[in-house]
Amino acid sequence: MKTSAIVDQFREEGYAIVRQLFDGDDVLRLQRETADLYQAGIQHPVTYKHGNLAYEILPEKHFDQRYMIQAYWFAWANKYFDEFRSDPAILQLLEPFLGRSIKQVAQQIHWKPPGATISGYRFHQDLRFRESKTSYEDVVRDSVTVGIAIDRATSENGCLRIVPRSHTNGYLGLSDNGEGSIMKGLTHDDELVAVGLDPRQIVDVELEPGDAVIWGLLTVHGSLPNTSLHDRAFALSSYVRGETSQRGEWAFRDGERMSLGHTPVLCKNEKLFDNLEPYYDDTEWYL
């Protein structure tokens, strides 16, 4: 798809699909590195955190085996993923939206291993995860999230689902009720209807490995648990315009690729500096 068509679709629909952002050997490498990352993370008995780095574990104490369902900011543990976050293909995709100086506020991979019973995300708008809205000149205008399929993403294995044009009515408060975790429970159709959305409009974003989808902070999206026999690893990175954002790790400055520095900076977790030491978090939020 041409750049102008991507920009138009993003503005009109709140999302756009970009086929083959990565292909060939680059996808095979991404899949290999993701498998290695899973092996590294799953060594931890419960959720492990160190700075912005985190491995979210479902422990065997409460599941039929140990699973890792998310990793955050693994660029701190893995050189390939530090380089991946500033791949030139990503700059090319983001430049029409964010310019040539870009920071990254989220780096995540979400796995949905078959058998892990907790793997869906209730419908929400990502603005709920930008705690310090005043740290940006205009966080909605200056943010783009990029999701890259590592495995094929299908309806059966819990692909991302988006409500087109749902970004035009402001913040809707979906999934803000309950205990806050968007991974517990499912969104009922009537919750969407109550905020003026039509569940029949939901689009299943099915992707081949290497395909990407971009969405904004007000775009309503979620995903269902995996009911197939195939994992769904999905890399999710959120970027902001560098000049207008006081949060995030530089990814590009004046078009130049940037690596992480020596110590982390504030991204999404406003409590980062309360504890920069590694620790285990055995909060049983999934029960």
Ligand SMILES: O=C(O)CCC(=O)C(=O)O
């Ligand atoms: O991985 C998914 O299917 C969606 C995750 C998501 O929307 C989020 O973490 O904000």
Ligand SMILES: [Fe+2]
């Ligand atoms: Fe989200």
